[in-house]
Amino acid sequence: MKIDVVTLFPEMFDGPLGHSIVKRAIEKDIVEVNKVNFRQFGKGKHQVVDDTPYGGGAGMLLKPEPLFEAMDSINERDPETKKRVILMDPAGKPFNQAMAEDFAEEEHLVFLCGHYEGYDERIRTLVTDEVSLGDYVLTGGELAAMVMIDATVRLLPEVLGNAASAQTDSHSSGLLEHPHYTRPAEYKGMKVPEVLMNGNHGLIEAWRHEESLKRTFERRPDMLEAYDLSDRDKALIEKWKKEADETGEQVNHTEDF
Structure with a gap:
């Protein structure tokens, strides 16, 4: 699987992706993760990626050009694979285990991580899925993307040491997982x-x-x-x-x- 994360803060992913199961999956070449800083596609001397909304209102919106150009760069680098493009959005469909299982079947995932007040509406034409981590608002989409990546990657073949582990997880069967015990008796x-x-x-x-x-x-x-x-x-x-x-x-x- 290939994963691209489009973000203003790529360094935030170094910790979560550099440890434990996801790290091992990357080292085994089961998954490839690329971080694309869309600031590089910002305009002018200061590489501006946001602006005030038409009609007035609080906050700043992400401009369409940087994200469209970031997606163009991903498609140019990898023109062959079909991409599932996932927009991190509090108004999106709530993320759950079934969605993680669905994502795990894909060849190439792209996570778009927003910031500020929201997105220019035209950015939504780039995406296949609008997904929320829950009924609350974060300062950006990075934390939500990290959770979704972790939940998805652990389901890929050969990532977990025991393939049955993912099958018996809470939510995978439709029920919460049963209690576990180990030594001593x-x-x-x-x-x-x-x-x-x-x-x-x-x-x-x-x-x-x-x-x-x-x-x-x-x-x-x-x-x-x-x-x-x-x-x-x-x-x-x-x-x-x-x-x-x-x-x-x-x-x-x-x-x-």
Whole structure:
């Protein structure tokens, strides 16, 4: 995979891309990351990339020319590959695991990181996706791009040491991930569940699924609305709802599944 990051602050990416899993992916030539400072395409002596909005208003907008020319430079360097161009925008579609999995199927990703008050609207004609990290506003798109790059790169083949790790991540299956345990078998009176040590893989998988379902019910019940619940799943959820009602626990569950 090739990744281009179009930003005014390329040095911000040195730390996150220079450590851990992303670093190893770059060293193994699984992914190539290029940082394009679009300040170099700014106009005049001071390489201006922003200006006041027509019609008045607070703040400054990114001008179209620098970003269009930055994209031209990427296309000239790599004219063959089809590019998925992702605009970092608080008004965009919320980023999630399914989107990371979708991005991981692409050959070439380009992240456009804005700054200031916003973009000249014509910049949006360059992009295929407008994506938000969440319902809040950052000072720039760099942090959001770093998160999306990390979430995407770790899904590429051979990046993780164990390919199954990505498949069982929270959100990949539609449920939150089940609890994990390692040695020692008992610590400060807390014991590892016996089912995990009996070697019966069928029982282990059943336990893990039930624990994932319960954790999702307790912490993110909204996710269950899109999950294909089995009859047993529905029965378990009804049991947990009754138990919560009996003990007076506050569970923000939805009414029907």
